[in-house]
Amino acid sequence: xxxxxxxxxxxxxxxxxxxxxxxxxxxxxxxxxxxxxxxxxxxxxxxxxxxxxxxxxxxxxxxxxxxxxxxxxxxxxxxxxxxxxxxxxxxxxxxxxxxxxxxxxxxxxxxxxxxxxxxxxxxxxxxxxxxxxxxxxxxxxxxxxxxxxxxxxxxxxxxxxxxxxxxxxxxxxxxxxxxxxxxxxxxxxxxxxxxxxxxxxxxxxxxxxxxxxxxxxxxxxxxxxxxxxxxxxxxxxxxxxxxxxxxxxxxxxxxxxxxxxxxxxxxxxxxxxxxxxxxxxxxxxxxxxxxxxxxxx
Amino acid sequence: xxxxxxxxxxxxxxxxxxxxxxxxxxxxxxxxxxxxxxxxxxxxxxxxxxxxxxxxxxxxxxxxxxxxxxxxxxxxxxxxxxxxxxxxxxxxxxxxxxxxxxxxxxxxxxxxxxxxxxxxxxxxxxxxxxxxxxxxxxxxxxxxxxxxxxxxxxxxxxxxxxxxxxxxxxxxxxxxxxxxxxxxxxxxxxxxxxxxxxxxxxxxxxxxxxxxxxxxxxxxxxxxxxxxxxxxxxxxxxxxxxxxxxxxxxxxxxxxxxxxxxxxxxxxxxxxxxxxxxxxxxxxxxxxxxxxxxxxxxxxxxxxxxxxxxxxxxxxxxxxxxxxxxxxxxxx
Numbered sequence: 001x002x003x004x005x006x007x008x009x010x011x012x013x014x015x016x017x018x019x020x021x022x023x024x025x026x027x028x029x030x031x032x033x034x035x036x037x038x039x040x041x042x043x044x045x046x047x048x049x050x051x052x053x054x055x056x057x058x059x060x061x062x063x064x065x066x067x068x069x070x071x072x073x074x075x076x077x078x079x080x081x082x083x084x085x086x087x088x089x090x091x092x093x094x095x096x097x098x099x100x101x102x103x104x105x106x107x108x109x110x111x112x113x114x115x116x117x118x119x120x121x122x123x124x125x126x127x128x129x130x131x132x133x134x135x136x137x138x139x140x141x142x143x144x145x146x147x148x149x150x151x152x153x154x155x156x157x158x159x160x161x162x163x164x165x166x167x168x169x170x171x172x173x174x175x176x177x178x179x180x181x182x183x184x185x186x187x188x189x190x191x192x193x194x195x196x197x198x199x200x201x202x203x204x205x206x207x208x209x210x211x212x213x214x215x216x217x218x219x220x221x222x223x224x225x226x227x228x229x230x231x232x233x234x235x236x237x238x239x240x241x242x243x244x245x246x247x248x249x250x251x252x253x254x255x256x257x258x259x260x261x262x263x264x265x266x267x268x269x270x271x272x273x274x275x276x277x278x279x280x281x282x283x284x285x286x287x288x289x290x291x292x293x294x295x296x297x
Numbered sequence: 298x299x300x301x302x303x304x305x306x307x308x309x310x311x312x313x314x315x316x317x318x319x320x321x322x323x324x325x326x327x328x329x330x331x332x333x334x335x336x337x338x339x340x341x342x343x344x345x346x347x348x349x350x351x352x353x354x355x356x357x358x359x360x361x362x363x364x365x366x367x368x369x370x371x372x373x374x375x376x377x378x379x380x381x382x383x384x385x386x387x388x389x390x391x392x393x394x395x396x397x398x399x400x401x402x403x404x405x406x407x408x409x410x411x412x413x414x415x416x417x418x419x420x421x422x423x424x425x426x427x428x429x430x431x432x433x434x435x436x437x438x439x440x441x442x443x444x445x446x447x448x449x450x451x452x453x454x455x456x457x458x459x460x461x462x463x464x465x466x467x468x469x470x471x472x473x474x475x476x477x478x479x480x481x482x483x484x485x486x487x488x489x490x491x492x493x494x495x496x497x498x499x500x501x502x503x504x505x506x507x508x509x510x511x512x513x514x515x516x517x518x519x520x521x522x523x524x525x526x527x528x529x530x531x532x533x534x535x536x537x538x539x540x541x542x543x544x545x546x547x548x549x550x551x552x553x554x555x556x557x558x559x560x561x562x563x564x565x566x567x568x569x570x571x572x573x574x575x576x577x578x579x580x581x582x583x584x585x586x587x588x589x590x591x592x593x594x595x596x597x598x599x600x601x602x603x604x605x606x607x608x609x610x611x612x613x614x615x616x617x618x619x620x621x622x623x624x625x626x627x628x629x
Contacts, residue, residue: 002562068507070506089506089511099508099509100507108504110623111500119493119497119508120508122509133488164599168623186508224390
């Protein structure tokens with residue numbers, strides 16, 4: 001595990017070293033008549049753990065998909081480590097060290113746990129047909145390095161005994177851990193987690209948070225995560241980005257966010273005018289999809 | 298009167314016949330290796346394999362007979378052509394999801410076949426048989442005949458397998474050697490890091506992309522290799538029939554490939570070998586059923602029995618002969 005720092009090319013930088021790790025500026029995205037994201041702007045500091053919160057339908061996952069290249073934005077600017085990744089393809093963004101997980105866990109079910117992990121290892125010449133055939137030894141050498149790192153990470157996440165099981169046989173929580181462990185395989189500089197705590201028991205959840213904090217301390221990995229559990233958000237993040245109705249309403253420390261009325265409005269009122277806030281608030285809590293059909297404009 | 302159901306014992310002694318069946322099994326085994334790579338390991342539903350087989354067969358024949366290239370030079374060029382067509386088909390088609398891809402590829406194969414049917418001057422059109430035309434003394438199979446004679450003389454004659462019954466034994470041997478070597482190579486390939494990415498694409502393209510894999514490129518490579526394998530199968534088909542005709546590339550032959558896949562099991566190249574033997578033995582062996590039926594009825598019965606075998610298989614062993622049950626149950 002310690003070689004993680006040594007083998008990775010760009011040395012991890014301390015927070016605030018060279019500007020933000022991720023800058024999102026005025027990003028817009030619509031699906032048909034629905035403006036899913038309309039003016040999201042925020043920055044994620046280097047080496048920080050930043051939470052992205054907001055009511056259901058606020059556009060958090062859409063924004064995740066835009067930042068990681070899975071959706072093409074309509075307009076805006078996205079800078080990762082100082083250079084634009086706007087509209088780039090997902091695999092290119094991933095290769096630059098930004099790895100994501102998915103809200104609905106994507107364990108590769110009919111592959112073994114160890115295959116899941118080794119797949120994610122970067123710099124395997126054997127992944128290209130020509131180099132595989134031309135330099136089989138280089139491929140094999142890299143393979144044993146990758147396996148070693150994979151087993152190390154699996155041990156960290158208490159999954160090493162499952163290495164040869166099919167990922168599809170793991171429990172929901174174990175799949176979440178596998179997905180995080182897998183995301184860490186390529187030695188990412190930034191990890192985006194979409195609801196990492198959802199559906200896992202509190203003990204596992206605490207361990208996951210611990211890992212995040214360790215990785216941030218030791219390797220300078222930057223985290224951006226979507227989360228609904230306010231205890232987790234308030235106690236474990238350095239900064240919080242609040243979204244509502246496709247816009248970023250506020251960026252601040254957990255304390256600032258806690259005290260801000262706009263945040264409470266966003267959650268309770270779904271961005272509706274303040275006087276009707278209470279009524280619509282109930283509705284919004286009960287039936288999340290409604291919030292995404294805003295304002296009937 | 299003959300009993301209601303009897304099996305004539307001719308089939309045990311008809312070695313020439315069974316050699317022919319074995320060649321068919323070999324040809325469609327090679328053909329199905331490509332489908333296995335696509336369907337079993339990459340998760341792409343290629344229904345155009347017969348089209349690639351046609352391109353392989355016709356391009357090789359045209360290069361020898363019309364262009365006048367030597368046989369051994371024509372084959373690699375034919376391979377190149379077939380794989381390039383695989384890429385060209387894949388570029389638009391692989392952007393489609395599952396069933397749409399299946400429709401697009403089957404349409405491609407039919408476009409190829411119907412084009413061949415109508416290009417009289419180039420392909421012989423409906424008559425086909427272009428490989429037998431003796432103009433300029435160019436015979437597609439000439440180089441093969443020499444090899445075949447050499448094998449007969451030095452191998453099979455030595456062990457007493459001589460005579461007209463065994464004339465196709467060298468083709469059987471070479472087809473199966475090719476099949477086994479290719480199956481072995483491919484099983485190594487899918488266990489490599491390259492194959493791991495392929496399997497990840499099969500499981501979940503988005504997950505593969507999020508881990509820095511260019512899923513589209515891998516699907517293209519998979520389809521191009523499958524096309525190449527279809528092309529090789531096409532060459533053997535021509536060597537076997539000594540002619541080439543567009544009816545050999547009707548969509549039904551792609552479905553035979555899928556039958557072999559289901560029989561042998563998904564995600565297993567050894568399964569393809571088992572599947573092709575089972576399919577062709579059942580399909581051709583049923584010709585020996587001695588029933589009070591006319592020829593057309595027997596022909597129909599053969600497919601009814603194949604269908605029955607398939608139903609029983611899906612009911613009792615859905616993973617096929619050598620497929621892994623876990624991979625089938627778990628992947629969704």
